[in-house]
Amino acid sequence: MSDWIAIGRRAGAGVVAHAMRGATWLSAAQAADEAGALAGLGQGDGKLVRIGDGTPDALPAPVLPKGGATCPALTQDSPPDVIGAWVRIWIAGFLASRENWDGIICAQEGGISHWLHISADEVVSCQSFLTPRLNDALGGADCPDDTALADSLSRPERLAAHLRAAEVAGNAGALTGHLIGAELAAARAYWLGQQVAVIGDRLGYSGALRAQGVPVEEAETEALEPLGLQALGTRLGLAG
Known part of the structure; x- marks a missing residue:
């Protein structure tokens, strides 16, 4: 299981997700929506850090x-x-x-x-x-x-x-x-x-x-x- 997942929509690439363990990068996936990107990682139960959300x-x-x-x-x-x-x-x-x-x-x-x-x-x-x-x-x-x-x-x-x-x-x-x-x-x-x-x-x-x-x-x-x-x-x- 990854410690955390960075996920967010990126211009021209749909939703991009990265699985991280501490400061170690594990894998990446992209899809048209968040569910697809998380499914592509094969490990969607880590803490989510949303890229692009917030003020x-x-x-x-x-x-x-x-x-x-x-x-x-x-x-x-x-x-x-x-x-x-x-x-x-x-x-x-x-x-x-x-x-x-x-x-x-x-x-x-x-x-x-x-x-x-x-x-x-x-x-x-x-x-x-x-x-x-x-x-x-x-x-x-x-x-x-x-x-x-x-x-x-x-x-x-x-x-x-x-x-x-x-x-x-x-x-x-x-x-x-x-x-x-x-x-x-x-x-x-x-x-x-x-x-x-x-x-x-x-x-x-x-x-x-x-x-x-x-x-x-x-x-x-x-x-x-x-x-x-x-x-x-x-x-x-x-x-x-």
Whole structure:
């Protein structure tokens, strides 16, 4: 029997559940609903820690909650934003082996890219974009055209015109490049002069940032999630 189970709905993945024994990760399952996810674990009688439940914590806020039996989302008043609770878990997983890490994390979840300023184990502020969702809606590519990216990075005010030209030309890579270039222009205050980590990169953000001379680390959600849950278990007093 597992000591506890982290469970919650995740954008694009239905309900995700992880079986934990203390600070040890055991297994994971996902399904359309909670019953299916618990059945997939094969051990549904542990203490449930709900990821995403509860009143969101307002920024600035600790990466992980200080207590309770939930890990809620994060929220920000200006600009208005909500950052999913699983993103908190990923950040905790990234920081698990990087004590006193300060910088910017760009995390992509559910068609949204979140730029999060991390300092002293807190999420200080955030700026989010719908670029991945727009890329899917417009039929963009999996990686950006470098010329298009540079063009919209330097002239983001022409984004709509650039997108139309790429659409007419049937150039999916240019569509993606223009979208990412405009996002990097808008997020310049976050990444300029900072160390950056990109979590869940599926559109070439890491390469685009390196082209601007930004030191970038890459991490995948699958590797970070168990580490983040271990940190959560310790934070909530469930790790032994």
